[in-house]
Amino acid sequence: MALPPSVLIVDDEPDNFHVIEFLLYQEGYDLSFARSSTEALDYLSVKSPDVILLDMMMPQFDGIALCHQIKKNPLWCHLPIIMVTVLTAKEDLALCLDAGADDFISKPVNGIELRARIRSMLRMKQQYDELQALLQAREDLSNMIIHDLNNPLAGVLFSCELLKLSPLQPKQLQKVEDILRLSKRMVSLVNSLLIIAKVQTDEFVLEYEQVDLSEMGHTVVTDFEAIVAYRQIKLLYEFPEAGRQIFVDPVILHRVIDNLLSNAIKFSPVGSQVTFRISYPPDAMVKIQVIDCGSGISEESRQRIFEKYDIGTFRKGIPQIGLGLAFCKLAVEAHGGTISIENNAPQGSIFTVVI
Structure with missing residues (x-):
């Protein structure tokens, strides 16, 4: 059974959370609340929500600074952020977008608009998740093929070495040498792919x-x-x-x-x-x-x-x-x-x- 979409609400005013909770109660979302940017970062270190509703005006570490920090982190940068703000000037809205926010909504929050914007962000997150799953499947298939190439290539190399020991005409020997050289090149390419895959998954260890x-x-x-x-x-x-x-x-x-x-x-x-x-x-x-x-x-x-x-x-x-x-x-x-x-x-x- 699929889990309900999760929404993290970051706001220093608990009453604002209750308002949003009321506006979204029929949507079936898994709602979480963080009272500060620090609390939000602690939450993100443990769980990954599908959408973040982020209040722009918070004391000390405000929403703009938090949005910057989330978007520069490679583990969180894909999370859709809707900035909630009382400011409506174009300069303020541009500030939200420059910080990396994906959308914004003005206070007082309208229920119809809020639900529509969250659904829009959830579609974007779903598309991202599906793309990542597709890329991972392709990467897994590529790695499997690369591993499987090693055995036939080893057989080609071994056969070439045996042929070199046979009585061959100079032109035949040259062809065997060409096959051997190209096969070694193939082995090098396969090994490069294996190393790249290991480095990208933090499984690669240098032997100094x-x-x-x-x-x-x-x-x-x-x-x-x-x-x-x-x-x-x-x-x-x-x-x-x-x-x-x-x-x-x-x-x-x-x-x-x-x-x-x-x-x-x-x-x-x-x-x-x-x-x-x-x-x-x-x-x-x-x-x-x-x-x-x-x-x-x-x-x-x-x-x-x-x-x-x-x-x-x-x-x-x-x-x-x-x-x-x-x-x-x-x-x-x-x-x-x-x-x-x-x-x-x-x-x-x-x-x-x-x-």
Whole structure:
């Protein structure tokens, strides 16, 4: 049996609550009352109402301040708020809307108007809840598919390794190597999705170790030797002297660098260069930069390039999924760091990771 819609009434005057209770008694709502903003916040920390009726004029911590606080909290920002006010000036109503209120009603409260506005807010809340349920179902299905992809991919990798041991013609061996390389790329994408899913559900735990990033950098450069040679791109690198170690998750950070370099090489024109830098600045643990000479990224794209499935500007003939940079952002932020992008004048982009 479905629970009745819940309405939280925040007002410092108990008599006002009794008036609203009388006006709504036939609606069958679950009504709760908070006498102050502090009491309302205590209530929200325990329960989540479907609609909030919020009095604008309260002593000390008023309704506008409370509305601001509710709307900036990611756990509560979706809750519809109807501001109840004796003020009718357009400036006051604009103040309510600027604070994040979804609607307002003037005192003395009219029963027909109150019931209509609450029903409107309940429809909005129901639409939000249905959308969230749909998104969660899609996310659960995606995660299930991602998990299930690991087994067949492992079988492909194992079969390729066996084929490499067989007597093959050079062209056949090259095809096996291509399948192996692409399969490893698929495994990397699947692992990125798994990590993104874990980070978003707070299930991801970094496994910190002491790491020499100079050694890691040389390993990464070696891994990319074949692809830069094939694309006729010059890979320049600048690393600090070996010996200094920092405390990071080596597997995750290695994959961040892999993603940034892979993108730089992929979007750089034939014959250009990509620069890979690692340094230990005085104001941070480590700074990593990947600089390319590609077509660059527009200001609009830079605002959303780190979002999942965003591919920036489409490039014909270049596979773009939109997961690599989303993974990088989540992985870097999990380390307590930042990742940013800027133009590389006269052409290209500079990606900077600071931890």
